[in-house]
Amino acid sequence: MTRLGTPPTPELLDPAERLSRGQLRELQLRRLREMLAYTYTNVPAYRERFDQAGVRPEDCRELSDLARFPLTGKDDLRAQYPFGMLAVPRERLRRLHASSGSTGAPTVVGYTDGDLDTWSGAVARCIRAAGGRPGDLLHNAYGYGLFTGGLGLHYGAERLGCTVVPASGGMTSRQVRLIQDFRPDVITATPSYLLTLIDEFEKQGLDPRASSLRIGILGAEPWTAEMREEIEERLGIHAVDIYGLSELMGPGVGQECVETKDGLHLWEDLFLPEIVDPLTGEVLPDGEEGELVLTSLVREAMPVIRYRTRDLTRLLPGTARPAFRRMGRITGRTDDLIILRGVNLYPTQIEELLLRIPVLAPHFQLRLTREGRLDRLTVRVEARPDAGREQREAAAEALVRAVRDGIGVGVGVEVVDPETLERSVGKIRRIVDER
Ligand code: DLL
Numbered sequence: 001m002t003r004l005g006t007p008p009t010p011e012l013l014d015p016a017e018r019l020s021r022g023q024l025r026e027l028q029l030r031r032l033r034e035m036l037a038y039t040y041t042n043v044p045a046y047r048e049r050f051d052q053a054g055v056r057p058e059d060c061r062e063l064s065d066l067a068r069f070p071l072t073g074k075d076d077l078r079a080q081y082p083f084g085m086l087a088v089p090r091e092r093l094r095r096l097h098a099s100s101g102s103t104g105a106p107t108v109v110g111y112t113d114g115d116l117d118t119w120s121g122a123v124a125r126c127i128r129a130a131g132g133r134p135g136d137l138l139h140n141a142y143g144y145g146l147f148t149g150g151l152g153l154h155y156g157a158e159r160l161g162c163t164v165v166p167a168s169g170g171m172t173s174r175q176v177r178l179i180q181d182f183r184p185d186v187i188t189a190t191p192s193y194l195l196t197l198i199d200e201f202e203k204q205g206l207d208p209r210a211s212s213l214r215i216g217i218l219g220a221e222p223w224t225a226e227m228r229e230e231i232e233e234r235l236g237i238h239a240v241d242i243y244g245l246s247e248l249m250g251p252g253v254g255q256e257c258v259e260t261k262d263g264l265h266l267w268e269d270l271f272l273p274e275i276v277d278p279l280t281g282e283v284l285p286d287g288e289e290g291e292l293v294l295t296s297l298v299r300e301a302m303p304v305i306r307y308r309t310r311d312l313t314r315l316l317p318g319t320a321r322p323a324f325r326r327m328g329r330i331t332g333r334t335d336d337l338i339i340l341r342g343v344n345l346y347p348t349q350i351e352e353l354l355l356r357i358p359v360l361a362p363h364f365q366l367r368l369t370r371e372g373r374l375d376r377l378t379v380r381v382e383a384r385p386d387a388g389r390e391q392r393e394a395a396a397e398a399l400v401r402a403v404r405d406g407i408g409v410g411v412g413v414e415v416v417d418p419e420t421l422e423r424s425v426g427k428i429r430r431i432v433d434e435r
Contacts, residue, residue: 007259007320014125016269017321024323027269029063031297036060036069039303042087045080046305066272067283071293071306074107077247081105088112088301098146099246109148109246110301116155118298119249122267123156126255129265129321130217130240132186134161139179139213141189141197142220143169143426148250149220153188156252162186169193169425172200183212191223191231191239192424195362198234199423209236215258217242219251221427222330222348226355228261230362241329247307248294254327257320265324266315270298273325274306275315278334286315291334292327310334312346336431338368340377343409347430350379353402359387359395363421370435378412379403385418 010018019027036057039046050056053070060066077085085108086093093110100106111119132138138157142149150168157164165182167175169189175197179187187194194216201208213235219242231239243264244251253271254264266273274283275290284290292309296302312334313327332346339345347366354360364381379399383392396413403411 007257008128012128014121016267017125017323019269019323021318021323024268025063028272028297031269032063032066032272032295033057033060035295035297035299035303036305039087039305043085043303045076045084046303049076063272064283066274066295066306069306071276071281071308072304073308074247074310077107077304078105082108083110085302085304086110087303093301095151096146097148097151097246097250100147107247109249112300114300115249115302118270119152119252120155120159122249122252122270123152124160125267126242126252127153127157127160127162127186127217129255129257130186130242131215131238131258132157132160132162132217136162136185137165137182138162138186138188139165139167139175139182139184141167141169141175141187141193142251147426148244148246149188149190149426152244152250152252153217157186157188172196172423172425173204176200176204176206179211179213180206185212186215186217187213187237188217188242190220190424190427191218191227192221192428193426194218194231194235194239196423196425198231199419208234211235213237215240217255219243222332222336222346224348224352224355225329226352227362230355243327243330245294245309245311247304247309248296249299253294260320262319263316263326263328265318265321265326268324271295272297273315273327275313276308278312286317286325289314289328289331292330338366338377338431340375340409340411343407345407345409349407350403353406354379354381354399356402357395357398359384359391360399360415361418363423364430365421366431368431368433368435375435376412377409378414380414380416380421382418382421383415387415 040057095111097109098106144150198208216239228239240256243254254266256264272295274293278291292311296304310333311330316326318324361382367378369376392415396415399413
């Protein structure tokens with residue numbers, strides 16, 4: 001494994017990263033109370049919702065009082081499309097981003113100068129926690145555009161003092177060339193796109209492990225510990241997880257520290273996390289798995305109170321940054337839940353199982369079909385390049401067994417030739433629903 005950067009000395013950290021847990025909680029309460037009042041005054045849609053629920057900003061006297069306020073869903077934001085959630089006049093926005101809108105009206109996110117500043121600061125903090133340092137060369141392969149990944153990482157890296165290569169997603173063979181020629185230290189990409197890049201290195205006859213890269217900052221989609229191992233092994237880097245969502249800002253809500261690699265520290269001076277039961281909305285204690293709900297604590301253009309992320313995880317105590325709680329790896333999104341003959345399963349569970357079978361490559365798709373009244377799931381997965389027919393058959397059987405024993409449901413497995421499944425250039429779509 002490549003050398004691990006030394007942990008940042010205290011003077012390298014942001015003032016907020018040096019707070020004690022007690023000081024951080026005081027800061028959170030002050031900011032939360034201000035944020036509730038600001039939102040109530042400036043966003044009519046929130047004022048109505050608070051009034052309907054019979055709560056006023058001044059009812060929040062301690063952090064746990066937040067549970068009295070209504071939850072906000074994606075539909076609440078969509079209902080205000082495009083600018084109804086803004087707390088400032090449109091002229092004060094410096095930038096707009098939007099979610100893809102593949103499942104309805106897109107959600108629009110606006111940023112003031114102040115918001116862009118907060119965002120760059122948060123992302124700079126992430127890159128540093130991942131082991132990046134001023135002066136590093138950073139190859140940014142997140143997509144540029146309305147998606148927050150490209151520009152979010154870009155300005156955060158500049159803020160930290162890195163040299164940024166704004167590669168964006170796609171044109172993969174050229175990206176390999178740029179990496180060979182510019183010799184970056186850090187790469188930022190979705191894990192699925194980084195795999196595409198690693199494959200391209202090999203296709204060009206290059207050894208990915210011989211590249212200059214030391215660190216990968218990977219996120220925007222669910223990935224497993226097994227996928228981390230695959231990427232670290234093949235590229236010879238430290239791969240760490242970054243989390244965020246456009247509704248709250250973009251990338252930079254949470255980051256895994258390279259020295260511990262034990263889940264993502266949430267920057268709780270900027271975002272207040274809660275975990276709720278996805279069905280009842282009831283707040284769950286730390287350690288229990290449920291849906292992550294986030295409240296912005298520092299935001300001008302578009303404050304969000306108790307936003308339901310649909311992401312499933314749990315809250316854990318801080319480690320490398322002791323004051324900040326961590327969240328476990330996201331196990332899945334409630335939207336990606338597959339219910340197969342009564343059994344719940346997420347694509348990450350399949351990823352975990354198939355990567356333990358050496359003949360299978362980390363490229364897979366889950367195809368849902370219906371036969372009569374029965375739903376059927378077929379895992380289409382590529383074989384590793386050198387696998388023979390018998391090995392493939394044995395691997396398919398092994399995966400069927402692993403899913404039956406591990407998840408408790410029968411699936412079909414089709415092991416396909418290398419390079420037959422569509423490659424990711426950004427966020428990968430694992431589920432193909434043909435029902
Ligand atoms: O994906 C922001 C981002 C860009 C994060 C680059 C990290 C790196 P959205 O397009 O709004 O924003 O999608 C947000 O992506 O609710 C999760 O479901 C998923 N997601 C993001 N990061 C992770 C992660 C960006 N590390 C949605 N692990 C979120 C698992 C993630 N899922």
